[in-house]
Amino acid sequence: MASAAIPTDSPARDHPEWQYLDLMRRIWDEGSERVDRTGIGTRSIFGATLRFDLAGGAMPLLTTKRVYWKTATREMLWFLTGETNIRPLVLQGVKIWNEWPHARYVRETGDAIALDDFVARIADDEAFAARWGDLGPVYGKQWVDWPTWRYRKDGLYEPGPGINQVAQVVESLRHNPGSRRHIIEGWNVAELDRMALPPCHKTYQFHVADGRLNCALYQRSCDVALGLPFNLWSGALLQRMLAQQVDLEPGEFVWMGGDVHLYLNHEHLIAEQLSREPQGVPRLDIVRRPQTIFEYRIDDFEVRDYTPLAAIRAPVAV
Template identity: 40%
Template sequence: MHKGEQAYLDLCRSILDNGTKKEDRTGTGTYSIFAHQMRFDLQEGFPLLTTKKVPFRLVASELLWFIKGDTNIRYLLANNNNIWNEWAFKKWIESSEYNGPDMTDFGNRSLKDPEFKKVYDVQMEAFKQKVLQDNTFAEKYGELGSVYGKQWRDWKTTQNETIDQLKDVIHSIRTNPDSRRHIVSAWNPEDIPNMALPPCHTLFQFYVADGKLSCQLYQRSADVFLGVPFNIASYALLTHLIAHECNLDVGEFVHTFGDTHIYANHVEQVKTQLQRDVREMPVLKFNKDKESIFDFELSDFELIGYDPHPTIKAPIAV
């Protein structure tokens, strides 16, 4: 059995059974627990959930977007990745320049009201095309602010300089593997007001032992049904790529959480997922002719043997 996936399913059950009902920023409401940890042995296979389909292509293109230091959804849209659209779209519809139909609470309304969804789909498609085709519009409304890629690759200092944390941590792993400072932080308090969404996965640390690279992620806020499956796969992929560059094998991915929650409008979807059996983990293959993490493209990745249960749809809380 896929031990890591079972740990994820056990977490879902724990939240449903023991979670505290809480209000949240989005107004959706959650069932929440605080402080939890899961471990995934990356030697056993690639930890992409099988109890529902998780689109690996979206995981990989988002990670490459982070690695490039990009903060504009244009790259994602060009790769048919729509997972950040809602935050940019929200910025657009709340601007003084937007004069279209009322899009208030579009996430929930588009699920409950078929007529509204038709209108929303038209507005979202028009927004995406404008981001792709209009440079000025893309710079203003496709931009998400100083989110993950900016902090990983271009952290601003008080001396008006920048730090490339990702390059630095790779250099540190290669030259001083026993260091306890292999850390990248996305949580920059000064930049929080300038982010479409403050980083949920806030800090990660690498650890080298017995020729293997392990990674621990601290995630302050975890949308267990929609977000966490992506986060697990993303940081597992990142660990594989950095291990490759540093001539190491992979060890563990350790996922540590703060506020760990299931949104109130995801409960039925979680219950459906919990009724499904766990299948074999896939195997990750990638182009090992690429030596640097910064050289990879989406076409360099392949998953072998991924046979998941069907997708389960749920609204994103924006």
């Protein structure tokens, strides 16, 4: 599929969303076709960067298809609780993690239960959810309770107090803004094999300059069609919350991808989205400032000037 593009010197190209569309077009037209973990196949490039200025409430919320920003926000708030079970998400109608525990349940029990029935049971049966709804020590666990071990007098080791990286970053931004160590890391090598999916958006680094808080997110693996729209919103949202908590203005959000790919079975989505043009500039208002970054609620966030084109559905690769 060859895709048409608006000339690079057109005034319409000033919209920041063109960065995303140009990346999608480049991957599909020029990417290396590869066999991947899921067996579906991808076209992939290695190394990409997108930059968005968050001044004035601007957010990297795509308009060439509807992005369900409340779903992505609920997921981010779930990360900040340190929770790793899907049940709190299921009870809010958030479906984005359901396929992984469902696949594990079918694989380990041989019970070919339908996904919707599995999710209903997660919602209705707390004991079942405790057994089958956990994803292992994924994002939130590493962010707010990174495990440590301490040496005992008898020569053995025992679990020590977990490290809350998010709380540490808040404190370091407040008291040592010039530091180069404002980092939240999800890639815990010792626990990767226990995770339903190793972290894709793995490293966040923050930077203070001229009263503004900047964020760089490194993502080792990125599904550009389905995952990246959520990742852009979520990373910028975390940056906005941190900026509010430490009395800084939001600055630039920089996204960096390693293996950046499109799935071969997403061709219909890609063709449709590349035929569209960005629509307006969405803005985010945070209408309440809680005492800590761990106390935000979904009602604290209001998006205005968001008039996206229709959603485009495509299957998730598990």
